[in-house]
Amino acid sequence: MTAKPVFRGREAHDYPLLIKQLWHSALRRTPAQEIVYRDLKRFTYQQLRERVGRLANVLAGLGVQQGDTVAVMDWDSHRYLESYYAVPMMGAVLMTVNVRLSPQELIYTITHSGASVLLLNADFKALIDEIRGELTTVRSYIWLDDKESAPPAGESYAGEYERLLAAASPDYVFPDFDENTRATTFFTTGTTGLPKGVSFSHRQLVLHTLAVMAAGALANGAGGFNALQVYMPMTPMFHVHAWGCPYAALLLGIKQVYPGRYLPETLLELIKREGVTYTHCVPAILQMLLSHPKSQEVDFNGFSITIGGSALSSGLAAAARARGMNIFGGYGLSETCPFLTTASPHPILGKLEGDADLNIRCKAGAPSPLVELRIVDANMRDVPEGTAGEIVARAPWLTLGYSNNEAASHELWAGGYLHTQDIGYFDRGYLKIVDRIKDVIKSGGEWVSSLQIEDLISTHPAVAECGVIGVSDEKWGERPLALVVAKRGAKIEPDDIRSHVMVSADNGLIPKYAVPERILIVDSIARTSVGKIDKKKLREQYAGAC
């Protein structure tokens, strides 16, 4: 006999997971909490929520309806934050434009998103003017300018952001709709082919937000994101929703600081003046902060930072720790919303110190709640524990496909798991990324991890940054080539680097064949628009090297 039926209340509410629901607890608990934009603006949560209503009315006045797309080109600002809420809460789709793309890529991505309105920061006007004729879907522009200057002449400008908001009503009834409605979209610039559009639904973003908070409870005592922090993003808001942290910051009810363009002086000044204690970024940004002369004026004791985008090297982690920072890695892709793992050491590991502590913190991390990760071979069979293979994932917040790209969508999900195209293995529950599938160096039938060699080189005291790529070799198929940038004022020779890496080979940490014969001291290393080492470019640049 099965159970008696449950009578469902006639008016029982099926609670859809919508971005607007994030406001309920925040407005009750912390309505007076602050949102700060540089030294220019301060709003309470309550005021920001009213401005979200105003922005929705402005957009509705421009004809934006459910299903339409609104694109934003701005530095990290209160305006960007307001669009994070207003656009999806209307049922429209927020497109976050990567401001570092080439004109052709901008045309491609904006047009393919179908954006009808573009919020445009004055800093990008020249760029857009160049291609305006080809942005065929955009009907209206909203002018964003810290000086609140009048918009340029021309019918396409609806007005200046602050003035439009001031003139609009704060009251907007944000409707209920299906939680699987698309909320955001943006384009990921892979190293091959055209940019690929990913998108995330309200349900996915709400669940990701809860998971970021849950990871905060998991990282207690290890620098996690929680209600004691003051937050400032150092991953641009156009990049995977600044890793979802602004949404979680709202639920945590904490002070949020938005720095505009990432100028090292501004970032350091805001950290100091506003008491920022939690941020996240790619290694290059932290490197830039730490090496800036003014960084010595900032007290980083207890400062927490999650590093993603590229592997956190032991060298950088040690430098950050020496300044008192609570640093740990995290891992995810544009396709994964992004968090899949975080590397805060769990209390079960006991009190870790020195290298044992760094060893965990420099890993990609342990899976976030609900994240299922497998390490598989080319036939989707699990490889033995500790063996490297491709990392594939399931989680409730992974993109289900690419816009307008059927083949890549099927490939992404072949076998029912999202393919990260990263090679890794688990070490005591913490994922270690060996390499990107296409960056791993195939030398004499063996894999050499470019990341591992980079990590070793980064621990040399005279090294500022380095990149390792495979170059073709007649005898071995491929061999590693190391590109090394010296620290300001430091002098360094290829042989110094080679001997430094050789020590690890002599100690059995890496195989002898992983030590690069080819080492070039260079002035700079090409990076992608999101600050990662651009190995595709490096491979082209140094194809004939040595």
Next chain:
Amino acid sequence: MTAKPVFRGREAHDYPLLIKQLWHSALRRTPAQEIVYRDLKRFTYQQLRERVGRLANVLAGLGVQQGDTVAVMDWDSHRYLESYYAVPMMGAVLMTVNVRLSPQELIYTITHSGASVLLLNADFKALIDEIRGELTTVRSYIWLDDKESAPPAGESYAGEYERLLAAASPDYVFPDFDENTRATTFFTTGTTGLPKGVSFSHRQLVLHTLAVMAAGALANGAGGFNALQVYMPMTPMFHVHAWGCPYAALLLGIKQVYPGRYLPETLLELIKREGVTYTHCVPAILQMLLSHPKSQEVDFNGFSITIGGSALSSGLAAAARARGMNIFGGYGLSETCPFLTTASPHPILGKLEGDADLNIRCKAGAPSPLVELRIVDANMRDVPEGTAGEIVARAPWLTLGYSNNEAASHELWAGGYLHTQDIGYFDRGYLKIVDRIKDVIKSGGEWVSSLQIEDLISTHPAVAECGVIGVSDEKWGERPLALVVAKRGAKIEPDDIRSHVMVSADNGLIPKYAVPERILIVDSIARTSVGKIDKKKLREQYAGAC
């Protein structure tokens, strides 16, 4: 123009929120973490997960299929924990039997749940033998006994739990299914009418689990639930899934201690020996612990405890704090899974001390993430901020109705919000419960809060416990009657209590008409099966008093 369509990967995985998914991160991060049952059993997470597979195979062997109901009558044990996972993960429904119900109520609730299998602790054999003939839906019994004795003779016993598990395979393929599938059911014993069956889906329980973790990140620094804790429930596992904390403990990867029957010596001993740092209970249980002679042997410094079920009185909170405990209230109902709010002081309130700190901690709390609370009048209109009215709620984890009770289901959700039948108001974002709608005392056209009077009386140093009810009064309609139990060895007179409460009236904290003329010193106060003051019974018992 709307956006280009997203191509969905052919094999893209729609991730349903299922209880089985809670294991992914826990097994990766903390497979060797411990689950402890009294001084009898210790398992790792990995072993417990294998036992969950074994239990599923045992139940499948007894014919349990998707949609069937499996009931459990046990004290808090590893067995109970295993059923929390195995039963719902199979797609069956876990029914948690309130072991304090009367025989008639047991028949009603078990039969109405449609349970086909009953996991029966030997301690309840006599009780069940009495009514066995009327438990018409139950086909098989599984015998639970800490001594692992053979089950009683008779065909209906499938065997003893540990032996059945040992003989079963740990491998069971838990299927995917709709996340709205019913996972659990239990009966709430209201103060009127028959017990009412509520139920919760996989989706609701997973979301509630994430919200409990999110509340942990919110309560950082204020004694929240996080990865640094060692957990032991002191709210029975039959009572709203022990407030959902066992599920969150798994995701946090922390040591979990299950105490069996709640004997004060056992609880104190386990806290001491296993280093328990986080628990939750109703006020009566904490009172029992604190007043037990052995409690002095336990160091409660830094011990965290969430109090729910009934209001946390300032007297009890102060006593707990004097022992070093980090104590705060929480609020919810059986119908709400249960958490709606928690009263950990948010850092935005600044450093609170003394009464200002207690004042927050003794509130019902601020809404959990995603919880929408309104304070409304009888016509569902919002009352002005700070005014008392009925608390109504929306959240993604509220029961959608009662089993087999159409009228009560409609009433629960009248107007599209769940009616808590509690009167309250918000004070700086923290909910203060004034009273149950039916317990508030209507005196001369004014409301007198029975809870407020109880709270004042509880601060008298000679008072162990007290209950305040309305009794009919010719002149005023109703007047408060206070029932007071003195502390062991203390002597107390009604006049002492009256003068004590009068001080607050003189200071303007409460109106003069709230001071009870009628005060009875009694030996004990009736409580419900879940440890709350049974005001219905008290009203019957003292209808003609004074």
